[in-house]
Amino acid sequence: MTREAGVAARREGAASWRPRLAEGTAPVLVVLLLLLVGLAVTGPAYDEPSGYLALLKRAAPLMILAIGQYFVIVSGGFDLSVGALVTAGVVIAARLIDGDESATTGVVLLVLGFGLLVGLVNGLVTTKLLVPSFIVTLGMMLVLDGAVFLWTDGAPRGALSAGFRMFGRGSVDVPLLGEVPWSVLILLAILVAAALFMRGGTGRALVAVGDNEAAVRLSGGQVDRLRLLAFVLSGLLAAVAAILLGGFAGVSAQVGNGLEFRAITAVVLGGVLLGGGRGSVVAAAAGALSLEALFTLLNLLGVSGALESAVQGVIIIAAVAYAALGGGLRQRLRWRPKRNSTQPAPS
């Protein structure tokens, strides 16, 4: 963004600091609300907050992955490597910690650093070598899957320490609220940070890159650097999700299977048009929570596990169709008066 445009954007943002929903967030929140009501009606556990806290605890890793995936998708790309990255994080942590409590901090930092590194590689290859992110992250997924199991000879070894697992499994006493799971606290912190980030100049620039890359480049914006940032954030958040999932579920060889598709589904459910430029990070997280709530509800209703996939498929198509058709209309209405503006929509 040019200096003037940046200053203008910041001023606009500063003037509107009251919490406001970005466009397109509303539908997914309605869906989420319906699902939560459904849960309250069907399940005895959801008559009290502890039930919902448990749902949040379980959904936290996917929500965090969805936030990371949001950054990448809104800037116009894909990150297919997050599932493999989660598995890699858990397996690496288990092997290095090997049950030794004192190694916990070091390994946690290492896993986070590993996520950063993978995101960096993804971003660099996409921006510098001009390979579409779909292909880069697909290749990275293959490489991670292969390399990690090559290193551990096919099956995970070692063990996670109690300290490591605390984040995904444990709770902490919060005044007024009682026992709140660590993962929920971490999730909330990330969500707030992400929302604030997206309101700032860099966040809006990210959305602009996905919306109209050529325009951003012509107005002097650092497209490559922004895209790189998106991938780095996605990798970092995938590492956080790995720590939470490893804590919750323990060591397993397939903890990350299919997570990349679930994260992308969540983001799309949240209303982000694939191809970039729309939606909000809150919507993406809400989409992930909705997915988790939906599966729980289906389980409670006794819907056979097989139909779960079919239901998920129908919902995906419906959600995207709604977002695209509705969004297309809104877009056409909005852009007419402001044809020359390169300001992206506030998020």
Added chain:
Amino acid sequence: MSVVQENVSPVRPRTGRAAPRPRLTPVAIVYLALVALLVVGSVLVGLRGEVLLDQAGILNILTRATALGLVAVGQTMVILTGSLDLSVAYLIGLTSLIAAETMAGRDGMVVPGVLLALAVAAGVGLVNGLVITVLKANAFIATLGVALILRGYLEDNYTGPAGDVPRGFQHLGYDRIGPVPVAALLMLAVAAVAWWYLSRTRPGYHMYAVGGDIEVARLSGVPTRRVVVTAHVLCSVAAGLTGIYLASRLGSGAPYVGTDAGYDLESIAAVVLGGTLLAGGRGGVVGTIGGVLILATLDTIFDDLAVDPFFKDVVRGVVLVTAVALYARRMTARRARGRLA
């Protein structure tokens, strides 16, 4: 509708004159790489005292290439229009079951079985195409949604292999002329038809146009919606053929025969390896077949060298990204050269 909108790189102005370089198209690069791979592979395998390209080896490579080749030809058409199809893996399983169950061991039911499987495949392709064009859903998500619906159907109705392919039809999966499987010839015939369609007919040309720039195509009077739907129907029919072929190999239908082999992502990898742009508008079936042969050869070489299966994955990932990076570099260089001319 283009799945990938990124990397629309601007022309980078270059000072000085670009030195004249031999013009190698991506297709040429693919086939040169294939030859190089065969040579290197033969040497490595020879060091172990065996021969890579004996009758069994060639048979191996071509057998592996057959199923993937059929799917990848279909996927090429879809990608050329700027779209994508992630539902092929489950569709392959479904069509193998439909074919095998309809045939039910009776020679007389072979033709109805094949026709029914292809009809269902075409129907799924139609759904894909309509969801993408009419409901304006992104191809990745639309076909992912359809894939999940197919998966739900398969999980609900099947607990394993079902149906019975009569021996007469199983010959399709096993007959060969020397080291060349009959099915591989069929696959090449399908590829040849696809090549002819794409490069010698107007609807085929339209596919390139839609993939290149859908708005320009629409403004030029190309019926973009019809083109995209056609591409998806043809892709799904190709997947149907793959399912039928695999049914003849296995003697029955199997719900997960498509997903076990990862034909969805593998076919995309083969297409991209063959030089087709993921964003559409450039590439073709000839390159795709080259990509398929490279993947099949890699697999065979790894088997002969007793390479760890996990190492295979690492190599495949690196090869994929490297190849596409190479093509992308060529594209920017060519654009720069074009600008100076």
Added chain:
Amino acid sequence: MTKRWALVAVAGVLALAGCSSDLPEETPSGSGSPSSDTRRSEFFDQAEYDRQLAFRDATPQGPDGKPWEQMLEPQMVDTAKYAKPGGKYRLCFSNAAVDNPWRQVGFKTMQQEVKLHPEISDFVVLDAEAKDDKQISDIQSLSGRDCSAIIISPNTTATLTPAVEQACATGVPVIVFDRGVNTTCPVTFIHPIGGFAFGANGAEFLKENVKPGGKVLALRILPGVDVLEQRWAAANEIFSGSELDVVGVEFTDGDAAKTKSIVSDYIQREGKIDGVWMDAGATAVAAVEAFQDAGVDVPAFVGEDQQDFLRLWVDEGLTAVAPTYPTYQWRTPVIAAVKILKGEQVPKEWVLPQPRITGENVREYVKEDMPPLHYAMCGCEDMPGYPGPWK
């Protein structure tokens, strides 16, 4: 133009002349179809069920302390025609996959077993990566490689049968283990007692340890895998004939996080679960943790012989049983191959003992320093180099 078409026609005729087929000869299929009873699992086979349950009480023949060499009620066959004196065997193996820890441990054990036999000069392994189509090609490839014997671990029973028959037809001795095929052409078929016995072991344990009317949750990995379907079929049979209340049969996809979530949901839904039956133990620890996290007592549990479950069992003093599908069965095919090539007799169907780990003997099987997904029944403790390759 006509000249070109003539050339094409001639080429076509020549090609057809060279046409050949790898389709194996048709032989009558081996096993009968399972009985169909709508309330029972379609995989339930009364005759086989009774047979397997009887095997549990049979006395094995063979060296003490070496269950991978023992056989139950064997019917020996002559292998003199396969004898190859002079050693220098090339042993070939078509492996379905190494895509789960059970197969990983088994394969490592098999590789070490090969090293114990100096007569085997070459061990060729092809990994089918869990793809039927690839395994068919792999077996065809091995048939042309001058193998002294071919070991096959089939990915799927029905679809791999023609390929196995084709391998038999080459005259090379074929050994099948783990999953079976629908043909009797292999020289020997090696397997532990079977899925029905595995499932029954767990279900009977719950019947003994859970009060009548108690709530039992059944956790399964995937539908449609024949070895797992048999386990559930047997358990279902026993639960139907008991006073236990099976409150749920859920598929976990083998995913630890999903298992934990499902169990948590059931604990909340039912209030109290008195017993958990599982068809495999990879996610057993996650299921146990679900109870711990909910702050309730861990009920009677059916697990498997993974180290992480055994350790948890001992540390927490659980009431549990671990039926096993022993990984030591990966040693036996190599032993059988060597026997066959020496002309010694082997059983037509080599049924291995299928031990179960109970509260009484669990401590013997816990090995603190081994990986969490290492299987205790690997039969590898006395092999040279232990624990190196398995660690």
